[in-house]
Every structure is written in structure tokens, then in C-alpha cells.
Amino acid sequence: NAGVTQTPKFRILKIGQSMTLQCTQDMNHNYMYWYRQDPGMGLKLIYYSVGAGITDKGEVPNGYNVSRSTTEDFPLRLELAAPSQTSVYFCASSAGRRGIQETQYFGPGTRLLVL
């Protein structure tokens, strides 16, 4: 099992450009999450999904979009990149049994720099 994989590992964007951060998990998990982590800070939830076709906003969704067409993939789209989106982005997944908040497994992260 590869677990949770993310691409790219690092990217530099110019202000106003767009990009998609890829996330794939091979554990057949129902729940998937996108977080951002600014230097010296904790994780802030951007969006999450409880299954294919179902997504919901987290704490800091502005400037981002997601889709979940398959169980395995949960891409994060940045439209019109801004310097405030410079951060490390982590994707995570969990099994998502009904009524239980289970362990989340994290990908290696994507470091994004917007200049």
C-alpha cells in the first residue's frame, strides 16, 4: 500500500495563476481531507469529503475548490493564486465508519509558494 500520495511535492506559482493539487489514497477510505499548514501553525481544514460526490467546506475554503468523482482521488483546485495561499498543503484520509471519528492518515504534503 502506498497510503496517501500527493503531487507535486513543490510548486512556485505566480499571482493569478491556477493549479490543481493531486491527492490519491489506496486504502479504500471513505473520508478525505485537505489541510493547509502555515509556518509554526497547526493544520487548518480547507475542504473534506465523506464519499464520492459529497464535499463540504472546512474552516478556510475561500480561494479553493474540490471535487470527489472517485473514492481514491480528491484534487484541490486553486483559482487565481494569491500570496496568502503560500503554505504547505496536506491531504489526509480516514476509514469513516459511521459515528466514529477515526485516525487520519496524511500524505507527504505539497509545498506551494505564490510570488
Next chain:
Amino acid sequence: QKEVEQNSGPLSVPEGAIASLNCTYSDRVSQSFFWYRQYSGKSPELIMSIYSNGDKEDGRFTAQLNKASQYVSLLIRDSQPSDSATYLCAVNIGGTGRRALTFGSGTRLQVQP
């Protein structure tokens, strides 16, 4: 008040000592609690999960939960330099109806050789 609060540290302990990391949370209905370790430049990895009041031990690690006081802690016995990292507390604020975790800002632990 932040939903999940941790002292940012750094917490400095000598090698072989007990490190005590603390976390308070705001919501009484929270039921799932996690401690993650994050090395610099790496992704978080699970150390412990705890769901019931009391202590849960796993090797050198003990998680303690007190729901009445809304407090969860992590003890690391016989601390090693390799334990130097940031420790993140995570809670399902909002209980079972909430399908996501809220993370604290983390406590940086330094174990001095």
C-alpha cells in the same frame, strides 16, 4: 477562546526525563482525541488515540483524558532526542455529528542529549 489549545513551547527536557504535553478543548460533546507527532518538514503521524476517560498506554507513551475538565495530555517516558518534534493535539469538536478533526497549533518538544 480557541477550540483546541496547546502551549506552543518549546518544552525542553533532558534525555531520559518524562515529557508532559497538555491540550484543552472547548466542546463538552467531543468524543475522539488524537495525538500526532510532526517532524520538521514532514507530515503528521499518529502517536495515540483515546476515546474514554482515564489513561491509555502504548510503549513509552501514555495518553490521559479527563472529559469533565476538557483536558487531554500526552506523557513521554524516557524521552529520547529522536522524540524532538512538534506534537499536535486533535479533537472532533462537535462530537460524532462532526466529520472532521480540529487541530491545536502544536507544542514543540526539545529533548536535550
